[in-house]
Structure formats: structure tokens, C-alpha cells
Amino acid sequence: MKSFKKRILAGLTAGTLLFTGFAGSVYAAERPDAPPPGKAQKIDSDTLAKEIAQQYDVNEKEVLAALKENKPLDDVYYAAIFAKASGKSFRQVFAMKSDWFDVMKALGITREKYDATVRELMAKDIAARSELDIKTVEKLMDKHYRPRDIRIAGRLAKASGKDVQSILDMKKINQRWFDVAKELGVNPEVTRPRSPADEAEDAEQEQPEQPREQPAE
Numbered sequence: 001m002k003s004f005k006k007r008i009l010a011g012l013t014a015g016t017l018l019f020t021g022f023a024g025s026v027y028a029a030e031r032p033d034a035p036p037p038g039k040a041q042k043i044d045s046d047t048l049a050k051e052i053a054q055q056y057d058v059n060e061k062e063v064l065a066a067l068k069e070n071k072p073l074d075d076v077y078y079a080a081i082f083a084k085a086s087g088k089s090f091r092q093v094f095a096m097k098s099d100w101f102d103v104m105k106a107l108g109i110t111r112e113k114y115d116a117t118v119r120e121l122m123a124k125d126i127a128a129r130s131e132l133d134i135k136t137v138e139k140l141m142d143k144h145y146r147p148r149d150i151r152i153a154g155r156l157a158k159a160s161g162k163d164v165q166s167i168l169d170m171k172k173i174n175q176r177w178f179d180v181a182k183e184l185g186v187n188p189e190v191t192r193p194r195s196p197a198d199e200a201e202d203a204e205q206e207q208p209e210q211p212r213e214q215p216a217e
Contacts (some may be wrong), residue, residue: 002114013113015063019139033186035090040136045064045067046064047062049061049064050078052080053074054083055080055124055125056080056083056090056120056121057082057084058082058083058084059089059090059091062090062091062094063076063080063090066079066090066094071178072138073098075094075097076094077081077102078100079093079094079097079116080098081117081118082103082104082107082109083214084117084121085107085113085117086107086108086109088107096109098191101185119138119141120148122141123137123138123141125147125197126141126147126150126151129156129194129195129198130151130152130153130154130155131153131154131155132150132154132157135149136154136164136170137150137154140164140165140168141192142173145168148201148202148204149171149177150164150168151198151201152177152190152191153168153171153177154168155190156177156181156184156186156190156191156193159184159186160184160185160186160188164183166178167184170183170184177191178191187193
């Protein structure tokens with residue numbers, strides 16, 4: 001349990017809800033004491049509140065109110081995901097703020113429930129950016145494909161008319177998706193990032209692929 005608490009309180013990182021970490025860093029870059037955002041685009045409070053509300057199924061006005069009050073962004077995200085996992089409103093959960101691990105326990109959110117919620121949110125996000133349905137994305141997640149690979153393979157599948165699994169099977173370790181697109185006769189631009197979230201995902205995951213862990217029988 002101690003290691004789980006450490007993982008929760010470290011934030012939604014290590015490949016979990018990558019869009020969350022990206023949005024947070026970009027929003028934080030608007031503040032005077034924050035480091036320069038580099039190539040990232042600034043996101044205003046209204047836009048960020050809308051994105052959080054859509055992703056976590058929470059009330060946009062309640063999220064915006066917290067952002068307008070300059071509440072710490074980490075706290076906004078904890079409240080959003082715990083609201084999603086517990087079925088409570090964002091406002092109710094945010095009002096409970098103390099040690100977020102204690103809040104999690106008070107809401108009756110188990111490790112299994114937390115992990116299931118994270119998985120649901122990841123699948124929803126990947127599906128939206130890969131042009132695949134959620135069930136297909138979940139099956140590919142079970143096979144331990146990386147979100148970036150699912151996203152690009154989904155777009156290539158749509159562009160080529162081929163099955164997404166066959167597209168994934170075409171890509172060999174250390175081969176670029178750009179090359180797979182050319183092999184398919186598809187415009188390689190399909191593999192390019194289309195949004196800041198895609199760019200952040202590419203920066204995080206554009207490394208030599210390691211052999212995937214096989215699902216347990």
C-alpha cells in the first residue's frame with residue numbers, strides 16, 4: 001500500500017494520462033514564476049477547464065472556478081480523477097482536499113477502482129486521437145501496445161482500409177511509422193502529430209520499441 005500511495009501522490013505520470021501532464025505544464029507556463037514553455041502553446045483557463053471537464057466527465061464551471069482562484073493544478077487533476085472514480089461532483093471532492101491519499105480512502109476508491117478509472121480515461125483519449133473505437137483500443141492496450149503506436153496505426157488503418165492489427169504487425173522494432181506509411185502507399189503525413197497532445201506523446205514515447213510483455217494465459 002505504501003508504494004501505491006507513493007505512485008498516486010507522485011501525480012498522473014509514467015505513461016498514465018499523458019495528456020494530463022502536458023496540459024498541466026502548458027498551463028503552468030502562463031505563470032510569471034514558471035520556466036519558458038519552449039514549443040508548447042499556452043492554454044488559457046477556459047480552454048483547460050473545458051478539456052478537463054470533457055476528459056474526466058466533471059462540471060466545467062466548477063473546474064473553471066478552481067482555476068480562476070489559482071488553485072494548484074495538481075489539486076485540480078486529483079479532484080477531477082477522484083470525482084470520476086467516485087461518482088461525486090468535482091466541487092464535492094475538491095472541498096475535501098487534504099492529503100489526497102486520505103481523500104481517496106475516504107471516498108472508498110480502491111486501488112483496483114483507481115486503476116480501472118485510469119484505464120478507462122486512457123482508452124477514451126487514445127480512441128479519440130486514433131480514430132478507433134474504444135473496445136479496439138482496450139484490446140490493443142491488453143496486448144501492451146504503446147498509446148503512440150495505437151494512435152498512429154489507427155490513422156494508418158483508416159487511410160489504407162486495412163485492419164489495425166495488420167498495420168501494427170507490419171512495424172518492426174526500430175522501424176519508423178513513416179516507413180510503414182510509405183510501404184502502405186499512404187501519405188506519410190498521416191503519421192505526424194495533429195495536436196499538442198500528440199506532440200507530447202511523441203516526445204515521451206518516440207524511442208526504440210522494446211519487446212512487448214505477453215498477456216498472461
